[in-house]
Amino acid sequence: MQDHRKLGRDLELFHSDPLVGAGLPLWLPAGAAARRAVEDYLHALERRAGYQHVYSPPLAKQEMYVRSGHLPHFADDMFPPMALSEHDAFVLRPSLCPHHAAVFAARGRSYRELPLRIGEIGGQYRAERSGVLGGLSRVRAISLNDGHVFCAEDQVHDEVVESLRLMRVAHEALGFSPSSFRLSLRGDGGKYVDDPGMWSAASSVLREALDTANVSYVEAPGEAAFYGPKIDVQVVDHAGRESTLATVQVDHFQPARFDLSYVDAGGARRRPVMVHRSVAGSMERLFAHLIEVHDGAFPAWYAPLQVVVLPVSDACAGGAFLRACRVADLRVEEWHAGSLGARIRQAAARKVPFVAVVGEREAAAGAVSLRPRDASALSGALSGALSGVLPVDAAVAGLRQVCDAP
Known part of the structure; x- marks a missing residue:
């Protein structure tokens, strides 16, 4: 297994230009062709699984990220707000979930629509420090294969199991196997939303889904998202370094923050649960892994x-x-x-x-x-x-x- 940075140069897949900036790779024609083939495959795979795809802008008003909890809990990893006027500031988004919450809230929803599966390969941005950047594996501009399932409480288990199934299908087609699965749980400190009941319920359903899917895993306290626990799919690079490629998360926090609701069979308003999932992770980290796994010799269906x-x-x-x-x-x-x-x-x-x-x-x-x-x-x-x-x-x-x- 060779370093994807060397292979990427040799095969002219991507390029880094100091004038563009560190952590902002340029996808060259060969890399772009391979990436487009994989994106088309993922889009079709999700569509067959009942996903509806959207486009959303890569920035939003600062207020959105106050409400989502990102600015209170995640500000160190975000780019600073851009002030257009005294009362108008915008932020490059660190994740797509607030925009997808806005998609759900675009009109009233009935229980008959649930689970509502929303997918997008969209841009998000992280203010990574220069010392941790490297090739495609750690970047500042991220193209995430993202999805959010809005569902009733009794549908969460099946949606997590289905997300794990989609991962297995996609990873096999792409030609790799994860190194391990990790159940990332809450740790100590103020990084996490303070709601023990919420954390307990979400952690339990993830454990049950992993057992149902017959997936072996290790528990990792302190590795959860600030709003909820998650299943992390781990891979290992040419130097033996482990990183997270794909993920499934259960979130009760943001539906409450955005006051999301649907009407149940009895006419009462109910709060949906938000299942965050990424089948293949970011295109950048995915290709860093695929380049190394295949030594640059991609399967014919996504060869440049x-x-x-x-x-x-x-x-x-x-x-x-x-x-x-x-x-x-x-x-x-x-x-x-x-x-x-x-x-x-x-x-x-x-x-x-x-x-x-x-x-x-x-x-x-x-x-x-x-x-x-x-x-x-x-x-x-x-x-x-x-x-x-x-x-x-x-x-x-x-x-x-x-x-x-x-």
Whole structure:
């Protein structure tokens, strides 16, 4: 396992510019392509699980974060307010939950709508100190795969279990397994909301959900969010350092602070519970982990470049194959510069999943010579269908099959 910062430079996935600022990485075209493929997959996965997706602005009035509890409990990790006038100050948001509470409150809600699942990959900002920043793993501008489920008290357990299921599905598709699960609980001090009953109820339901999901975990007092306990999904980097990637949290605090309510079957107003969950964490920390886990050789479905076409000569340009790949929405390029051997080595260095060589015989026959990066990773049927000299249509059909997101 190599350091994602070196691999990120070598593969031109992301870049840090001192003029932009530390902790504010630029996603280069290759990294952006991989990230978009993963974001599209997560969006589809959540949609199939009943999530509705929203967009919300990355800042809000200071008053919102006073009400949410972030300014009283979390101010040290936030950027300072930006005053536009004597009475108007705005804050870069440290989390998306207050905005999603505002989505819930946009109109009256009935018990028939619950659980209401809201999802977004949105920006949030943390005033991290320079000494802790590093590559994509610790940044100041965070793109979080976030979600909030507003539900009745008797629905919380099932929603936490469902969040754990979604995590398992996504992590398997992305090609990694967490190192451990942690139940992060309240510790001592004024960092935490002072409501022992609330903490006890939320901690109990998380324990029960972990048991139902048959997930082994360790308890970690002092690692909870300021408003409630959480399940943290831990990963380990190339140097053996542990960090939290995904999370599920149970929150009774913010629904009360924002006076959220729904009408129950008897016509009475009830307070929903807010389940915070992130299936894959921030795109930054997720890719820091994925780059290292795969040594930069991503699975074909989210590889930045899925196919490279290498004509043996200018007369053998792979026009028909190139066009067919683009129509099939494959990420494909054609390379001409340098000898064939040099281009094949370049494709290997770029960790491209498939190389398509087009010589005179292939061009005359409407075919390509397809070479997978790792034939052993293909199933038996696909191994034969995606290697050797193949008609263009058959090659594209096989590539489309293996390059589709799960």
